[in-house]
Amino acid sequence: MSTPVHRLRRLLYAAAFLRALAIGLMAVLVGLYCARLGFSATQVGGVLSAALWGAAVAALITLVVGPRLPERVMLVTLTGLPLLGGVVLIATDAFPVVLIAAFVGMLNVHGRDRGAIPILEQALFPATTTDADRTRVFAWYNVLLDTGYALGGLMAALPTLLESQWGYAPLEALRFALSIFCALYFGAALLYARLPSIADDVKPVALTQLSPASRPIVVKISLLFLLDAFGGGFIGTALFAYFFAEKFGASAAVIAILFSAGRGLSAFSHLAAAWLARRIGLVNTMVFTHIPSSLLLFTIVAADSFAWAAFFFLLREALNEMDVPTRQSYVMAVVRPDERLAVSGITNLVRSFGWACAPILAGMMMQGFGLGVPLIAAGITKISYDLLLWREFRRVRPPEEV
Numbered sequence: 001m002s003t004p005v006h007r008l009r010r011l012l013y014a015a016a017f018l019r020a021l022a023i024g025l026m027a028v029l030v031g032l033y034c035a036r037l038g039f040s041a042t043q044v045g046g047v048l049s050a051a052l053w054g055a056a057v058a059a060l061i062t063l064v065v066g067p068r069l070p071e072r073v074m075l076v077t078l079t080g081l082p083l084l085g086g087v088v089l090i091a092t093d094a095f096p097v098v099l100i101a102a103f104v105g106m107l108n109v110h111g112r113d114r115g116a117i118p119i120l121e122q123a124l125f126p127a128t129t130t131d132a133d134r135t136r137v138f139a140w141y142n143v144l145l146d147t148g149y150a151l152g153g154l155m156a157a158l159p160t161l162l163e164s165q166w167g168y169a170p171l172e173a174l175r176f177a178l179s180i181f182c183a184l185y186f187g188a189a190l191l192y193a194r195l196p197s198i199a200d201d202v203k204p205v206a207l208t209q210l211s212p213a214s215r216p217i218v219v220k221i222s223l224l225f226l227l228d229a230f231g232g233g234f235i236g237t238a239l240f241a242y243f244f245a246e247k248f249g250a251s252a253a254v255i256a257i258l259f260s261a262g263r264g265l266s267a268f269s270h271l272a273a274a275w276l277a278r279r280i281g282l283v284n285t286m287v288f289t290h291i292p293s294s295l296l297l298f299t300i301v302a303a304d305s306f307a308w309a310a311f312f313f314l315l316r317e318a319l320n321e322m323d324v325p326t327r328q329s330y331v332m333a334v335v336r337p338d339e340r341l342a343v344s345g346i347t348n349l350v351r352s353f354g355w356a357c358a359p360i361l362a363g364m365m366m367q368g369f370g371l372g373v374p375l376i377a378a379g380i381t382k383i384s385y386d387l388l389l390w391r392e393f394r395r396v397r398p399p400e401e402v
Helices: 003-036 041-068 071-091 095-105 117-128 131-155 158-166 170-192 214-235 237-248 252-280 282-302 306-320 323-333 337-368 373-393
Strands: none
Touching: 003 041, 003 071, 003 117, 003 131, 003 170, 003 237, 003 252, 041 071, 041 095, 041 117, 041 237, 041 337, 071 095, 071 117, 071 170, 117 131, 117 323, 117 337, 131 252, 131 323, 158 170, 158 252, 214 237, 214 337, 214 373, 237 252, 237 306, 237 337, 252 282, 252 306, 252 323, 282 306, 282 323, 282 373, 323 337, 337 373
16 A cells, blocks of 8 residues: 555544544533533533534535545644634633634534544545455544543543642633643644645545435435434533533543543444454444443433442443444445545534534423433434334445455
């Protein structure tokens, strides 16, 4: 394999890791920061929804203009927007301005990358490897992401440290930590600016140019991903942090350590997913690891102490992400190479819309019916998705399984 291909993969891996550090940090702190500004639960949900709607709009723009612009230009631009949003977030305490900053900056609230950048990265990775190694490449991509999320979540303990050791005011400490978010995205932008061009005969096609064989697959899987993402929108990292803080009185430092441990478990699970997929197939791995993780949401709600809730949360984190590299690999495998950018775009776009719809509803549920109601709604929705996915796609096999 050529040197430019290796260099492309290394730079994508490195930039993804820096973004993951920033995302893990922001996901824990954004809800706490909004609460410190005096926002209500409904307003917090509004900020989180605005961020996700911003990501959805960015995904739509990427889907439309992606085939016409160099990947390098798109990646640098999409990395600059969170940097801008973070700067504005630090500079204001006005709810309308925070809402705009969250939208423009696509500030990640799930603790995992839900923006437009993965559309481009996931379309690029298959060109750097073979069918046999494709899932392994995606697994290592997600290992780096989850390791970054874990360390970024751990960095979210910094405000507590600044308050206790250096006498920072709470809001000042949070803003200092958010400035690190901006610096990490700046570093990622520099790496994307260095991406090499790869000689490739495959010219990406638009969504309207998908082959007749691919269209029904893309329609079905997109609708299912919309359902899964809608369920996931009820349980983003920011909402989980709010749940643990309000129900059990957990501090930002304790929540940061918990989420960091969870991300660490998720990181190892990606390699296990690649191993398992070689033996039972991509779809079976996606479904039969995801259902138990959804059932564990009910146990978190039922827990009567933070210790038990944290235990069930960590157990869920060890399973919850095993469908991610397998899903990414599967989607890129069942369509033609020239369709990958369009299909990555539409599947990520519908997921962005699904995630964006739920947080405002979750905030209302928490305020009106109880803190655990969004978790129950998420569990029911996600299990429905898993059963439908298995029914529709268990016979649609990627090339390495034929």
